[in-house]
Amino acid sequence: MTGLQAARLLDVRSLGVAAADGTPLVHEVSLTVEPGERVGLIGESGSGKSLTSFAVTGLLPSGLTASGSAILDGVEVVGARERDLVPLRGRTASVVFQEPLTALDPLMRLGKQVAAPLKRHLGLRGAALRSAVIDALAEVSLPDPERIAKAYPHEISGGQRQRVAIAAALACRPRLLIADEPTTALDVTVQDEILTLLDSLVAERGMALLFVSHDLAVVARMTDRALVLRHGRVVEAGPVETLLSAPTDPYTVELVRSARALDAALEVS
Template identity: 50%
Template sequence: MTNSSPGTPDLLTVTDLRVTLQTARGPADALRGVSLSLRRGDTVGLIGESGCGKSITALALMGLLPDGAVVSGSIRLHGQELTTLDEPALCRLRGDRIGMVFQEPMTALNPLHTVGRQIGESLRLHKGLGAAAARAEALRLLERVQLPQARERLDAYPHQLSGGQRQRVVIAIALACGPDLLVADEPTTALDVTIQREVLDLIAELVAEDGMGLLLISHDLGVMAQTVQRLLVMYGGTVVESGPTAAVFQRLAHPYTRGLFAARPRLGLARGTRLATIPGRVPELADMPRGCPFADRCERVIDACRATDPPLVALAPGHDARCLRVHG
């Protein structure tokens, strides 16, 4: 569980969240007991390889899981249970109290509508603004996310903007109604390094200004180190290590966390040096092994790792790891 500072009610509380998806090979457990919490102003990161459950967690929070998904556990926003809401109630929630920045802005935006109209849509739906007021607010939002020539861009179509400009539009849409929680799913994947940093700095600045909670999803350790206060490392649909970002990086308690850290690119390596890799691959959802999901790739595995789910071990206040061999 991700712990927050005492004295303030949780904005978001996820408890033992489990999601089973229907696949061609039968039911598959995509999330297996995910728990986290954050308060207003908190910044929390989810990190792990593709297929570990990060994006499914985000879709579960938004109520956007595929048809046929079976959900158990609890997702509470300001104490309101979200897993039992019907679709009309979720539609009222999305874009209003929860905003989301998607991974690829070109697919997140509608190519048939101008960016001004797309930003104004949530303002008309959730805030009841008229066309003129929505357009004026859309311009203010584009200026706030520092889109160059914002007034001229109001009537532009997505294909007329660069990748970084489109991502700023997506951020403006996510922020339009002043959400309590911002979910950013790999928001810089399709951008070059310089634009990545600009977009991440912009998100951090806006979160700090508005006091929102931020859940940032990424596979980039460098992004997490510079952006979030707390870090959750995911593997096989569960959180295998969580804690303050600096503490997780310092301790690297779980073998998977150590593997991710060892595989990162570093300055100063000799030309031609091969990066360390984690052997094997993330198991398919339908082939998830019994016991620790990382057992088949772990160099410290013992028989007990494959026999039972590892317990959550407290390493320090607010810092936990799910591993039988975390102490030896």
């Protein structure tokens, strides 16, 4: 590994993902994330963006296999044993998923779910653990965190569930946050609140961010550089400002046109 690769928090080279029957789903994706950098993955449903984010943390669904290379904080993820990846998840990188109701355990109180990574990675117990859980819930601006800690997922709103999921992901202060469509399941007002929260937490902690979305406007708001995926391939990449002002691939051109048309329609209404 070169010195430059070692300095990168995430270094992905020629990453592929295939289905159980060998059908390729992601083709030759390469990307890097430096410490503190914000990178976006954008594309329509089925473009391979979520599979890419799962592959770089070793979280691919059963039956899917990864090829190529994904080095996370110096550890090769592709082909690694699960026991070698567990220490990375929560400490080096954490994931916030699209639907918190399915990401959270419906049969476990929320406080215990936030406590799990704190116990696993930081060894907290007793009063110190309880205090850390309440602090984590308060940090994501949840009202009455003591009550939330005792609640089950179905007893709070969708926006509150996503805040709990963010609290759990950030509890151990990871260096990289992977946000996979974290606002898609929420209404517009709550979406804005969650994006503002993520933006401020990432900035305050100096974390790196890999933000996955189908929404170009959201990617432009949250990241500085982005890769555009279509049918599992990167069709264009570069600074978000350049992608917006001078896209070169026809698919990116259409994404920009659609985003501007929607923005204009909203202004009229």
